[in-house]
Amino acid sequence: MSKDLNLPNMSAGGAPGKSTGLVGRIGWFFARWVVAFLFISVLQVVIYKFVPVPITLTMLMDENPVTKDWTALDDIDRDMVAAVISSEDGKFCLHSGFDQDAIMQAFKRNAQGGRIRGGSTISQQTAKNVFLWQNGGYLRKALEAWYTVLIETIWGKRRIMEVYLNVAETGIGTYGVEAGAQRYYGKSARKLSPVEAARIAAVLPQPKKREVNGAGGFTRRHGNSIARRVAVVKNEALDACVYR
Known part of the structure; x- marks a missing residue:
């Protein structure tokens, strides 16, 4: 039943x-x-x-008084552009936001231990500096990748370079190459020499620890190396996407 x-x-x-x-x-x-x-x-x-980007999270979180001076790319010496390409992202005009070779090299170096190194391009650094925060894990990296795709698609290389040169930290409480040029050399970023531009570029990875004036040791050698490569960047048109 x-x-x-x-x-x-x-x-x-x-x-x-x-x-x-x-x-x-x-x-x-x-x-x-x-x-x-x-x-x-x-x-x-x-x-x-x-x-122009008025303020960033990095600036807001800086414990020091912030100095910045937004400057159009046309008013920044071309040697400064060549210096940051030489120092930070030699394939800036060749990639679409991500340098796969640099990422793999950084991964291999980090796997060997020691100081952690990144493989970030200028585009990635710009995305992080403008829209995100400095520290973070996978979430920050994922958001950084998304914003990198957006600025590569919507801004283009010239605007990315212009924004980067205005928001990158160039010293303690100092943001942008114009503020850096005024701080270290008492002149406009339009009038920087290759050596002066190279020394500013040399401190970008660690602006709170490296000195432009009176630089010694690694920072001085790195700056001299960048200065020698400035002419190479221009002669080989590695900055062509910025000035086309």
Whole structure:
């Protein structure tokens, strides 16, 4: 003799139905958050294609008084552009935001131990400096990658270089190469010599620890090496994407 089986109502009223509804609401909330983030991030990048970046999280979190002076790329000496390409990203005009070779080399060096080194391009550094924070793990790197794709697509190389040279930290509490040029040499970034531009570029990886004036040891040698490569960058048109 058969007996009726009391099966749970999977569509409404029972616990499984409530669980499914909760999952659906969480999924809908997450989807809306993602769409909002995508919209806001694209809007940010579009605005900064035309408007100078007024402030960054790095500046806001700096414990020192901040000095900055937004300067158009046309008012920055070409030697400064060549110096940062030579120092920070020799393939700046050749990649689309990510240098796979540099990433793999950094991975191999880090696997051997010692000081952690990155493989970030100027585009990645710009994305991080403008839209994100300095420290962080996989989340920050994922967001950095997203913003890098956006600025490469929407800004282009010339605007990326212009923004980078205005937001990069060039000394304690000093942001941008114009503020750096005024601080160290008492002159405009338009009038920098190859050696002066190279010395500013040499401190970019560690602006709070390296000195431009009176630099010695590694910083001095690195600056001299960058100065020698400035002419190579220009002669081989490695900065062509900026001045085309």
